[in-house]
Amino acid sequence: MRILITGSNGLLGQKIVRQCMGRGIDFCATSKGDNRNPDCPGDRYVDMDITSDSDVFSVFQSYQPTHVIHTAAMTNVDQCELHPEECKLINTxxxxxxxxxxxxxxxxxxxxxxxxxFDGLKGDYAESDLVHPLSEYATSKVEAEKILLADESRNWSIARxxxxxxxxxxxxxxxIVLWAVEALRKxxxxxxxxxQFRAPTWADDLAWGCLEICRKNRSGIFHLCGPETISIYDLVCRIAVYLGISTDGINRIQTNTLTQAAKRPAKTGFNLSKSRSQLGYSPQSLEATLAQMKTISNK
Ligand SMILES: NC(=O)c1ccc[n+]([C@@H]2O[C@H](COP(=O)([O-])OP(=O)(O)OC[C@H]3O[C@@H](n4cnc5c(N)ncnc54)[C@H](OP(=O)(O)O)[C@@H]3O)[C@@H](O)[C@H]2O)c1
Structure with missing residues (x-):
């Protein structure tokens, strides 16, 4: 395998780089601008703006990948809502x-x-469930998915x-977790x-799943998330308990009291049966992942 990674300065991109290094997988890491990932050797990094035809063509021409893992995106949901044209350029x-x-x-x-x-009315979504985006960010991803779904070669995968x-x-x-640790300690x-209910995903587990899709030559849609769907309130309380900090100062609020540009689905969470059986995906518990975070153990 020769894997071209986009967004290697981002959280997931950095984890994929690290796992490729650890497992001896050949890779070319790309992001926009300088390499900010010290785990990635300089000779494995190329500055590639995914909105530039010439950047993309020259990287493909020189690296000749067998696989591309495309993590780069405009990921701030409210910024996408406020700048929909930029969002479409980058995400679709x-x-x-x-x-x-x-x-x-x-x-x-x-x-x-x-x-x-998804619109968040159902929760526990399977790969086959119907999409219904509520925001510009979500729409840009649905439109991107459609480009792949329309292609019959099936030499593609979608990791949600x-x-x-x-x-x-x-x-x-x-x-959310780094933010909560810092805020709770203050x-x-x-x-x-x-x-709002979500299944928080440890970036290392996700990186493993993305690479496993490539390694096992799988195609189609795969759901990859953490093992538990919980409210954001419960997530922050669980982090507080893990840190030994009282939950008394954590107040419950409702989404409709916030002034966020983008609408969020109420309850997501994924059914992981397909990823567990086809990939052997087995995400760790929240507490097991907190135990591995240097920010927490070095306090
Ligand atoms: N994070 C989440 O909670 C979440 C949830 C669901 C899905 N996802 C999806 O998972 C993927 C990875 O997420 P992440 O958390 O790793 O995101 P991230 O940390 O925001 O990383 C995204 C990376 O893309 C880079 N990028 C942005 N525009 C680019 C361009 N024009 N050319 C090249 N690179 C560009 C960014 O560069 P800079 O670092 O220089 O800004 C950043 O390094 C994304 O596709 C995201 O939509 C993420």
């Missing part, structure tokens, strides 16, 4: 560009997608995931929604 048009490049090099193309493709957390180097944005009162 770039997928078209990369998928066509992959096809011309006979490379398997894997798209990272999201639980937000749910709030991804973990530690990385110089990340351009934080994640001791400020916290107002947390108790009417």
């Amino acid at each position: 048009a770039a997928v078209d560009r990369l998928f066509h490049a992959s096809k011309s090099f006979n490379a398997h193309f894997q798209l990272l997608s999201t639980d937000f493709v 995931t749910i709030i991804v957390f973990g530690e990385g180097h110089q990340l351009s944005r934080s994640n 001791g400020d009162p916290l107002n947390i929604v108790d009417d």
Whole structure:
């Protein structure tokens, strides 16, 4: 396998790079701008803007990948709502560009997608459930998925995931668990929604699943998330209990009291039967992942 990774400066991209290094898998890491991932050797990194035809063509031409894992995206849901054209360019048009490049090099193309493709009325979503996006971000991912779904070669996969957390180097944005640890340690009162339910996903588990899809030559849609669907309020309380911090300062609030640009689905969570049986995917519990976080153990 020769894996071209997009978004290697992002949280998931960094984990995929690390696992490729550890497992001796050949890879070319790409992101926009300089390499900010110290785990990635300089000679394995290329600056590639996924919105540029010439960048994409020249990287494919020189690396000749057998697989592409496409993690790069505009991932801030509210920014996508406020800048829908930019969102479409990065999350949909770039997928078209990369998928066509992959096809011309006979490379398997894997798209990272999201639980937000669903409307959140049902929960416990299977790969075959119907999508119903509620936001610009979600629509941009659904449109990207459609590009692949329309292709009969089946030399592609879609890995959908749910709030991804973990530690990385110089990340351009934080994640719910890092944010909660910091806020809880400061001791400020916290107002947390108790009417949104998610299955938080350890970035290392997700990276393993993405690579396993490639290694096992699977195609189609795979749901990859954490093992438990809980409210965001319960997630923050579980982190507080793990840290030995009182939950008294954590207040329950409702989503409709927030002024967020993008609408979020109420309850997602995935049915993991397909990934468990076809990939051997077995995500770790929240507490097991917290135990591995340096931010927590080095306090
Ligand atoms: N994080 C979640 O909770 C979550 C949930 C569901 C699905 N997903 C999906 O999973 C994937 C990985 O998420 P993540 O948490 O690793 O996201 P992330 O940390 O935001 O990483 C995304 C990376 O894409 C890069 N990027 C943005 N525009 C680019 C461009 N034009 N050219 C090249 N690179 C570009 C970013 O660069 P900079 O670092 O320079 O900004 C960033 O490194 C995404 O496709 C996301 O939509 C994530």
